[in-house]
Amino acid sequence: MRTLFLAVLLCYTCLFNAVVAAPGNTVPITIQIRVKGEVYEASRFAEGVDPATGLPINMKVPYNASVAIYCPTITRKDASDYRYYWEMDGSISDSSGWQSAQNFSKILVPGKEVVYFGSVNAWDSHLTFAVCNTRLGCEETMTTFSYYAAAPFYQTTWFKVLMVMLEVLVIGGIIGLIIRFRYKRKQKLQELTNRASQMELKALRSQMNPHFLFNSLSSIQNLVNQGQSEEANLYLSNYANLMRKILDHSEAAFISLADELEAVRLYLELEVLRFDFDYAFEVPESLDVDAVEIPPMLLQPYVENAVMHGLLAKEMPGKLRIILTQRDQHIVCTIEDNGIGRKKAMELKQGKTHQKSHGMRLNEERLQLLNEKGAGSFKVEVEDLFDESKVAAGTRVTIFIPIAV
Numbered sequence: 190m191r192t193l194f195l196a197v198l199l200c201y202t203c204l205f206n207a208v209v210a211a212p213g214n215t216v217p218i219t220i221q222i223r224v225k226g227e228v229y230e231a232s233r234f235a236e237g238v239d240p241a242t243g244l245p246i247n248m249k250v251p252y253n254a255s256v257a258i259y260c261p262t263i264t265r266k267d268a269s270d271y272r273y274y275w276e277m278d279g280s281i282s283d284s285s286g287w288q289s290a291q292n293f294s295k296i297l298v299p300g301k302e303v304v305y306f307g308s309v310n311a312w313d314s315h316l317t318f319a320v321c322n323t324r325l326g327c328e329e330t331m332t333t334f335s336y337y338a339a340a341p342f343y344q345t346t347w348f349k350v351l352m353v354m355l356e357v358l359v360i361g362g363i364i365g366l367i368i369r370f371r372y373k374r375k376q377k378l379q380e381l382t383n384r385a386s387q388m389e390l391k392a393l394r395s396q397m398n399p400h401f402l403f404n405s406l407s408s409i410q411n412l413v414n415q416g417q418s419e420e421a422n423l424y425l426s427n428y429a430n431l432m433r434k435i436l437d438h439s440e441a442a443f444i445s446l447a448d449e450l451e452a453v454r455l456y457l458e459l460e461v462l463r464f465d466f467d468y469a470f471e472v473p474e475s476l477d478v479d480a481v482e483i484p485p486m487l488l489q490p491y492v493e494n495a496v497m498h499g500l501l502a503k504e505m506p507g508k509l510r511i512i513l514t515q516r517d518q519h520i521v522c523t524i525e526d527n528g529i530g531r532k533k534a535m536e537l538k539q540g541k542t543h544q545k546s547h548g549m550r551l552n553e554e555r556l557q558l559l560n561e562k563g564a565g566s567f568k569v570e571v572e573d574l575f576d577e578s579k580v581a582a583g584t585r586v587t588i589f590i591p592i593a594v
Contacts, residue, residue, distance in 0.1 A: 214322075214325060214329050214330050215329075215330055215331065215332045216260060216262065216263075216271070216320045216321060216322060216330055216331070216332045217260070217261065217262055217332070218244070218258055218259060218260055218320060218332055218334065219243075219258075219259040219261065220244065220245065220248075220256060220257065220258055220259070220334065221256075221257040221259070222234055222250055222254050222255070222256060222257070223254060223255045223256075223257055224250075224251055224253060224254045224255075225253065228257075231244075231245040231248055232245055234248050234249055234250050234251075234254075234336075235247060235248040235249075236248075242332075244334055245336070247337075248335075248336040248337070249336065249337045249339055250336060250337070250338055250339065251339055252338065252339050252340055252341040252344070253341070254338075256318075256336065258318055258320075258334070260320060267322075267324075270322050270323055270324040270325075271320060271321070271322055271323070272320070272321055272323055272327070273318070273319070273320050274318070274319040274320075274321075275316060275317065275318050275319070276316070276317045277314050277315070277316045277317075313338070313339065313340035313344060313345075314337070314338050315335060315336075315337050315338075316335065316336060316337075316338060317333060317334070317335040318333070318334050318335075319331055319332065319333045319334075320332055382562075383562065402432075405428055405431075405459060408424065408459060408460070408462075408463050409421060409424055409425060409428065411463065412424055412462070412463070420462050423462060424459055424462050424463075427455055427458050427459050427462075428459060430455055431452065431455040431456060431459065434448070434451065434452045434455060435452065435486075438452070438485035438486070439485070441485055442484070443482040443483060443484060443485075444482065444483065444484075444485045445478065445479050445480075445481065445482055445483075446478040446479075446481040446482070446483055446513075446520065446590075447478040447479045448485075449483055449485065449486070449487060449488055449489075450470065450472070450478060450488070450511075452486070452489060453488050453489055453492050453511065454470070456489060456492065456493065457492065457496075457509070460496050464496065464500065464501055465506045466496070466500045466503075466506055466507040466508065466509060467506065467507070467508050467509070468508070468509040468510070468511070469508075469509070469510050469511070470511050470513075471510060471511065471512040471513065472513045473513070473514065473515075475515075476513055476514075476515055476520070478513070481520055481590065481592060483590050484555065484556075484559065486552075487552065487556075487588070487590070488511070488522060488524065488588065490549050490551070490552045491524045491549060491552070491569075491586045491588065492509070492511070492524055494549055494586075495509055495524055495526040495528065495584065495586070496509065496526075498528070498531075498534040498538070499526040499527075499528025499529060499530070499534065499583060499584055500526055500527075500528045501528075502528070502529050502533070502534065502537055503527075503528050503529055507526060507527055507528055508526065508527050509524070509525070509526045510523070510524075510525045510526075511523070511524055512525065515592075516589075518591060518592050519566075519589045519590060519591055519592065520589075520590040520592060521587060521588070521589055521590075522587070522588040522590060523585060523586070523587050523588075524585070524586040524587075524588070525574075525583065525584070525585045525586075526583045526584055527574075527582055527583040528583050528584065529581060530573055530574070530581025530582070530583060530584060531571075531573055531581075531584055532573070532581060533581055552569075553569065556568075556569065566589070566591050567588075567589065567590065567591065568588075568589040569586065569587070569588050569589075570586070570587040570589075571584065571585075571586050571587075572584070572585045572586075572587070
């Protein structure tokens with residue numbers, strides 16, 4: 190008998206429209222919607238009203254509304270003859286089926302019974318309410334009414350999708366800020382490192398320039414002491430031109446190879462006035478020395494070392510050659526002299542600490558800093574030369590200068 194009752198009950202249930210089984214003996218109901226203490230007619234939330242039953246069609250109520258269903262014909266005397274049922278999809282499993290609504294809040298007043306149907310958490314669900322008179326027969330007296338309970342905006346699909354997108358944006362923004370912060374910090378550290386390297390390079394140049402100036406002034410002093418005033422004047426003129434070159438290059442991180450060769454030529458002109466030796470530049474016409482940039486005073490310390498410690502102590506007039514070639518991505522500068530050699534020069538320098546040369550050591554430190562800074566792959570090779578009898582015949586210094594520094 191119960192199975193037959195449920196089958197009949199489901200046949201009369203409509204999830205979207207309020208309907209009455211048949212006019213006549215069905216239980217009359219009226220509906221009101223309560224939102225935040227305000228009472229509204231059901232038609233306010235419906236697409237229309239069924240003219241046969243007076244019930245709203247396709248009613249959709251807010252998530253925070255209570256649906257008050259009034260049964261005005263029920264009295265205290267016959268209240269026990271009526272049964273209330275409901276069905277919900279969404280929050281409650283579809284398999285729950287019809288359940289007795291007696292456990293819902295209901296207020297009995299004379300001549301009227303009110304059931305607050307909607308006190309359950311039925312967001313985004315279709316609910317159906319049914320009432321019937323068991324004494325007269327549920328099949329003949331049943332009235333059903335359906336409505337849709339909307340979900341709050343924070344339970345809707347679009348809001349959840351929006352929240353997921355917002356979370357992705359926030360997480361992505363945080364990750365982006367962390368990456369940006371680390372990049373800025375790394376960039377700042379790199380800038381500080383570069384500034385420190387620049388300061389070290391300037392400090393090295395400031396040590397090299399006084400060293401060269403001291404040697405030049407010593408040469409002028411020797412000429413004056415020997416009474417060679419004409420040579421001293423010529424020396425001073427060349428010295429002034431060389432000082433102008435050095436001052437022009439002192440603040441620059443890089444200069445052209447042509448400018449460096451010109452400074453070396455002026456220096457050699459000064460030394461030729463003091464010492465009897467020959468020098469020659471061998472630069473191929475295909476090599477554009479104006480386009481190659483190098484650190485200032487890169488070649489001069491090696492040329493000075495060849496003159497002061499190689500050719501100066503030689504009994505016969507010496508020779509100095511400066512040869513430039515291109516090898517792959519490097520300009521190769523070879524400074525070759527036929528002096529007394531490094532071993533003999535070291536023996537002569539013993540006990541003469543004031544003549545100790547710092548130029549080459551400072552230059553090596555400077556090139557090491559440039560390589561660590563990433564300004565190129567500079568390299569210096571020093572080779573002792575010997576004749577057929579294995580006697581020292583000079584020194585060859587090879588400097589590898591990257592073309593793109």
